[in-house]
Amino acid sequence: MNGYLIVVARELEHYFVTPIAYVAIATFWAASGFFFSFNALFVSAIDMVTAFHNMSLLLLLMMPLLSMRAFAEERHNDTLELLLSLPLSETTLVLAKYTALMIVVALMLAGSSVAVAVLAWTAEPDYGPIIGGYVGVFLLAAACAAVGVLASSCAQNQVVAAVASWGVLLGFWFLDYAANLVPGSALVVWLQHGSFSVQYLDLIRGVISRGAVVYFISICVCALVLAAQVLAARRY
Amino acid sequence: MSTESPPAALELRGICKRYRRQDVLKQLELLVQPGEIVGLLGPNGCGKTTTLRIAAGYLWPDSGQVVAGGQALRPDHPDSRRHIGYLPERVPLYDPFSVERYLRFVAGARGLHGQARDRAVDEALLGFDLVDVRRRIIGQLSKGYRQRIGLAQALLGDPRVLLLDEPTNGLDPFQIIEARELIRSVARDRAVIFSTHIMQEVVALCTRVVYLNNGTLTDLSMAGTAAEGGLVDARFSCTDTDALRRALLAFDPQLDLSGLVCLAGEQFQLVVSIAVERRADLLRLLANHTALESVASGVANIEQRLIAVIRAEAGNAA
Numbered sequence: 001m002n003g004y005l006i007v008v009a010r011e012l013e014h015y016f017v018t019p020i021a022y023v024a025i026a027t028f029w030a031a032s033g034f035f036f037s038f039n040a041l042f043v044s045a046i047d048m049v050t051a052f053h054n055m056s057l058l059l060l061l062m063m064p065l066l067s068m069r070a071f072a073e074e075r076h077n078d079t080l081e082l083l084l085s086l087p088l089s090e091t092t093l094v095l096a097k098y099t100a101l102m103i104v105v106a107l108m109l110a111g112s113s114v115a116v117a118v119l120a121w122t123a124e125p126d127y128g129p130i131i132g133g134y135v136g137v138f139l140l141a142a143a144c145a146a147v148g149v150l151a152s153s154c155a156q157n158q159v160v161a162a163v164a165s166w167g168v169l170l171g172f173w174f175l176d177y178a179a180n181l182v183p184g185s186a187l188v189v190w191l192q193h194g195s196f197s198v199q200y201l202d203l204i205r206g207v208i209s210r211g212a213v214v215y216f217i218s219i220c221v222c223a224l225v226l227a228a229q230v231l232a233a234r235r236y
Numbered sequence: 237m238s239t240e241s242p243p244a245a246l247e248l249r250g251i252c253k254r255y256r257r258q259d260v261l262k263q264l265e266l267l268v269q270p271g272e273i274v275g276l277l278g279p280n281g282c283g284k285t286t287t288l289r290i291a292a293g294y295l296w297p298d299s300g301q302v303v304a305g306g307q308a309l310r311p312d313h314p315d316s317r318r319h320i321g322y323l324p325e326r327v328p329l330y331d332p333f334s335v336e337r338y339l340r341f342v343a344g345a346r347g348l349h350g351q352a353r354d355r356a357v358d359e360a361l362l363g364f365d366l367v368d369v370r371r372r373i374i375g376q377l378s379k380g381y382r383q384r385i386g387l388a389q390a391l392l393g394d395p396r397v398l399l400l401d402e403p404t405n406g407l408d409p410f411q412i413i414e415a416r417e418l419i420r421s422v423a424r425d426r427a428v429i430f431s432t433h434i435m436q437e438v439v440a441l442c443t444r445v446v447y448l449n450n451g452t453l454t455d456l457s458m459a460g461t462a463a464e465g466g467l468v469d470a471r472f473s474c475t476d477t478d479a480l481r482r483a484l485l486a487f488d489p490q491l492d493l494s495g496l497v498c499l500a501g502e503q504f505q506l507v508v509s510i511a512v513e514r515r516a517d518l519l520r521l522l523a524n525h526t527a528l529e530s531v532a533s534g535v536a537n538i539e540q541r542l543i544a545v546i547r548a549e550a551g552n553a554a
Contacts, residue, residue, distance in 0.1 A: 006344035010330075017332045082328035082389075085294040086345045089314045232311065235296045 003088045004096045011100030021104050024066055029111035031058050036115045046122060051115050052133040052204035059105070059141045060169055060196075066104065067148025068162035070097045071231070072155045090231040094224050098149050105141045109134060129206020136203020139216040140196065144169055146223035153227040172196045172219075243306050245270045245319075245427030246291060246397045251300035253286055260286050262451035264300065268427040270396065273419070275438040276431040277456070277542065278448035284431035285325060287448060288399045291429065292322035305396040318347060321395035325402050327386035331375030335366055335385055338374060339392065346393035360388040364418065380411040387418055398422060400430035404437060416440055435539050447545055456541045468510055468518060469544075472526035473502045480525045487521050488514070494548040507544035 015021035035054040040046045074080040083093055119125045148165040155161035176195035179188040192198050199212045244267045251264035260283040268274050278284050289295040291302055293309045293316070302309040305319030330338055339360055343353045361367045364384045369377060374385065383403065390398055403419065404412045419428060419441060432438060438445050445456040474480055477496070484491050488510070495507035504526070510518055522528055 002347070002349060003345055006341060010341045013337070014330065014332065077328070077331075078324060078326040079328040079330060081289070081294055081324045082322075082342070083345075085289075085292040085317060085320070085322045085324075086342070087314045087317045087347060088345055092314075235294065235311070236298075 003086075004092050004099075007083075007088065007093060007096030008099050008103075011097050012103060015100065015104055020066070020069070021107070024062060024104065025108050025111060028055075028058060028062060028108040029114075032112045033114065036112075036118070040118070046119060048115065048119065048125070048130050048133055049205055051112070052137050055109070055112060055137050056140050056200060056204060059108075059137065059144055060173065062108075063105075063141060063144035064148050064151070064162040064165040064169065067101055067145050067165065068152055068155075068158040070101070070149045070152040070161075071227075072152045072158040072161045075156055076158065084231070084235065090228040093231065094149060094153070094228045098145060098224060101145050101149070102142060105138070105145065109138060109141070126206075132206035132208045133204050135208060136200055136206075136212070139203065139213065140200050143172075143196070143216045143219040143223075146220040146227075147172075150223040150227040150230070153230040169196070244268060244303070245272075245305060246429065247301075247303040248287075248291060249301045249303065251287070251290055251297045251302070253283070253290065253295075253297050255286075259451050261290075261297070264451070264453055266429075266446065266453060268397070268429060270425060270427055271423065271443075273423045273428045273430070273441050273443050275442035275445040276429055276448060277433065277435075277438060277445060278431075280433065282448050283451060284448055285401055288322070288401050288429065288431055289324075291397070292320050292399050293317040294322070294324075315347075318393065319396045320399060321390035321393070321397065322399045323386045323390040323401065323403055325405065327382050328389075329374045329382055329385060331373070333374055334371050335374060335377070335381075336361065336370040338385065339389060342389040343392045348393055356392050356394075360392055363391075363421075364388040379406055380408070380414070383407060383411065383415060384418070387415070387422075391422055396426050398426055398428045400428065402432055403430055404432070404434070412437075435542070439539075445542075447542060449546075449549060454545050456545060468506070468508055468515055469532040470506045470519070470522055470528060471499070471530045472504055472506070472522060472528045474504050474526040475502055476525075477504065483521055483525055487518065495544050497548055507541075 032051065032055050036046075036051045039050055071080060074083060084090075116125070116130055119130075144165075147168050148161070151165035151168065152158070152161040155164060172194070173196045176192045176198050179191040182188060182191075193211075193215070199215050202209045203212050246266070246268040248264050248266040251261050252259070253261040264287065266274075276284050276287065286295065290297050291304075293302065293304075296311060304316070307316050307319060309316045330341075333341070336357060339357045340353060343356045343360075348356050361370050364387060366381070366384060366388060369381060374382065377385070387400075387403065390400070400419065404415045407415060416437075419430065422428070430437075430441070447454045447456050477498075481493060481496070484493060484496075484506075491508055491510070493508075495505075497505055499505050506522070508518075519528075519531060522531075
């Protein structure tokens, strides 16, 4: 446990002694604020569902950039050799890096709560769906981050890691489109249920469906377990 | 009174490693006692770094076992790496961090907490003369400082085994002298293995030298057995080496004839270790069977021993 916390602290420090966290958080706050304001001023639609949808797309773009450094940077800087020769397991390293990444994501999402304050000031919103929506966006980000960490554990190069995780995430996002290629097939249900864009819809509307939660958590677990396995396999 | 030898700080037992269908390490055996500084010599690409990585628990062997501080390294027991300090060839540093923060991280990851961690970091800063730069960003420091930080991190947690992969690589002559002093000072109560291909490094530091080539280790110190006698290095012409071999074995059945190598045509070199009182007899035998051209004797230095081993290997391969 202590080794885990030590690595979490080091990772967080790394995000904040370099401009990475500041740029990511500021960009997310600015972009999500811009979209929210644009809708409020020009579309006359002040609703959190649209805001969550925009946040989801932003996270889909940003998570590969944030997660690409997890292991690919360590490998590039020759510090992975240090980490893997310390008395820390691969699982500890993966979980610690993932936790630090999710803390940065939480800070990104926390900044967007300004939109909720605006909403509360101009109307009387139902906070249940808003909290549910945040849970949904956080779960989507968690799945994207886990896929990014997996790509980073596989790649020698950060750019390759980012592009690979974009590829995988876009594949998951548009998986339901593939259902049109096999109409009437038993695969249709699988493809639709396997799609990010289908699963996250209920969540950002504030409906915490058990299936969607299990789906995103399963992706996180699978990706992180695989990442630890990739690191372990590289020892041979 | 017990006559048992103290437990080895590091033991490599039958280590085998294959890369791309090539045997890099073949049944490697090595035993290093506390206080020993073992130089790991070998040509580029012979597997020195792989050996150290396996000993450090960064890589796993295909077969065999590493035992450090009496504990076998196991993939499912990361804690078994606690007895090992490791400085890879390229010093693994986090450039955006301060020196102190970096050392605190490594100390924490090695299981040191609270006051123990503070004390270990302070000692490392003092011991490696890093106090003045403790708050400096690592990325801004010179190569000499970076090497020192690398050595300091390897020693955090007081490991029983210190593995150094070409620790003086890229340092200027003053920094090399400084690094040697540091290695010598930390080796008093722990086992040190360092890889290098610089002969002076070995002569200046090592208590023992092993040579890695074609996946096997040759103990050069044993090859010389200098303490018991000395080395005879004779060059001669010989037309009937079979007769010479028979005569040499009749003279001493224990004689290691791997040191008999062909230099060119009928030109041969014999490098053997022999007791001082038998040296004259051996030379007489050589004079009877060959046309002696030169004889050098005395305690062999590492370089001579290494050359003898390399020639013997080349001779065997031919």
